[in-house]
Amino acid sequence: MCYSLKPSHPEQAIRGHEERVSNGGHHRSSLFAALLLILLGVIFLLDRADPMLGLGHLIRLYWPILIILWGVAKLIDHISDRSAGQPRSTILSGGEAALLVLLALVLGTFVFRDWIRDHYADIDIEVPPFSQRYSESVALLPQTLSPGARVEIATKRGNITVHVSDGNALVVSATKSAPGPNESTVQTHLKDVDVRIEPHGNGVHIHPANLESAGGWASVDLDVQVPKTATLAINSSHGDVRVSGIAGNVDAHADNGDVEIHDSGGDVSAELQKGDAHIANVGGNLRVNGRGDDLEIADVSGDVTIDGAFLGSTSVRNVAKTTRYTSPWSDVTIIHLTGRMELDSSDVAISDVAGDARIVTHNKDIDVENVGGRLDVTDSHSDVKVGYATPPGSDINITNDSGDVDLTLPARSSFELSAVSRSGEVESDFQGPSLKPVDDSDSEHLNGKFGGPGPKITINTSYGTIHLGKSH
Numbered sequence: 330m331c332y333s334l335k336p337s338h339p340e341q342a343i344r345g346h347e348e349r350v351s352n353g354g355h356h357r358s359s360l361f362a363a364l365l366l367i368l369l370g371v372i373f374l375l376d377r378a379d380p381m382l383g384l385g386h387l388i389r390l391y392w393p394i395l396i397i398l399w400g401v402a403k404l405i406d407h408i409s410d411r412s413a414g415q416p417r418s419t420i421l422s423g424g425e426a427a428l429l430v431l432l433a434l435v436l437g438t439f440v441f442r443d444w445i446r447d448h449y450a451d452i453d454i455e456v457p458p459f460s461q462r463y464s465e466s467v468a469l470l471p472q473t474l475s476p477g478a479r480v481e482i483a484t485k486r487g488n489i490t491v492h493v494s495d496g497n498a499l500v501v502s503a504t505k506s507a508p509g510p511n512e513s514t515v516q517t518h519l520k521d522v523d524v525r526i527e528p529h530g531n532g533v534h535i536h537p538a539n540l541e542s543a544g545g546w547a548s549v550d551l552d553v554q555v556p557k558t559a560t561l562a563i564n565s566s567h568g569d570v571r572v573s574g575i576a577g578n579v580d581a582h583a584d585n586g587d588v589e590i591h592d593s594g595g596d597v598s599a600e601l602q603k604g605d606a607h608i609a610n611v612g613g614n615l616r617v618n619g620r621g622d623d624l625e626i627a628d629v630s631g632d633v634t635i636d637g638a639f640l641g642s643t644s645v646r647n648v649a650k651t652t653r654y655t656s657p658w659s660d661v662t663i664i665h666l667t668g669r670m671e672l673d674s675s676d677v678a679i680s681d682v683a684g685d686a687r688i689v690t691h692n693k694d695i696d697v698e699n700v701g702g703r704l705d706v707t708d709s710h711s712d713v714k715v716g717y718a719t720p721p722g723s724d725i726n727i728t729n730d731s732g733d734v735d736l737t738l739p740a741r742s743s744f745e746l747s748a749v750s751r752s753g754e755v756e757s758d759f760q761g762p763s764l765k766p767v768d769d770s771d772s773e774h775l776n777g778k779f780g781g782p783g784p785k786i787t788i789n790t791s792y793g794t795i796h797l798g799k800s801h
Contacts, residue, residue, distance in 0.1 A: 679697045
């Protein structure tokens, strides 16, 4: 017995094809694309209405809502397809994928903008719709401080500038600013922000108040005039610190900003986390610690202590007492620096030291000139160059590993020498019967005396050449 699966009439075949097209050939559009568009519009609307809302922080916390929306939309699509007798829709269509990429770019831009605002307060990054930053200035009533009063100044976001006033007057002015779509909106946010001068100990504490009412991106720059004899304690979380002309002690702290201090009569302490420091004309001791980029220090009457990881260049000039530089890569101590000390990622250069100098580092070329006292150098995997314009009067000790050592002395110098290069060579422009070279299987030696009584020079290196040069 045979059965045929073909319709008995052509009209039935046409109707069946139309039913199949009607039932399964077309899918209803997914809800997910519509939800993505709605979410994109809500994000731009919120940023337009309140630029200080902190959308980047909210996005970092609540981005899994996208997954929830996707799941809900696909569940609704599945139920609708089953009730209509249609095949199951795809997990993610091409159009939905394009919208997801666009949304990810927008969300990432907001997150990046807020991260920049947190870490670099002086940079404003906006995304469409564009916002501008508006500001307003306020001046506080002047006050009178007692001589030597302590003035504490702090702001969470903003620059702090301090300079000398006339007599014993305390004069404070502030500039409040915030981003927004228009000036009236910003003024609404800033109306509750004020700057206060509060008694504290034997002085005052100056700081913005109610800053949180203006959102996370408002800032307050402070310009403060204080008596010359005041002592200062300054703290700026996001912003630069500038101080000039203060006779008392200065303690400055900047988490994300530069520090600039000039013409201070007392001790100065500066702590950084990011940024540069420029400090000059300090009447007392100077201490710089923390982390940062470039350091520039000049004309200090006391000691200089630098302790931290500063990744840029460090320049120190004219320090009357002891200079101590300590970092993860170098340890330098100098007594009475009359010239300069320069350090960066690959070099250490020191010139004109009245007293002793001690340098311990690695992977940095060392160049030293004219040390009046004892010189101790320890290095590795780099070259050491030492020169004197006048005959040395104190001992010289140089230890290097896997690098050359070049020592240049005036022709009239007198010294006692012990130079050893393991797996290398020893060369000398100084010749005399008391200088005796020794060449064994794995090292070269040059020992002995030259001229009359003089300092002891000890040089040791490996896999490098020692050259004792003569200048005229």
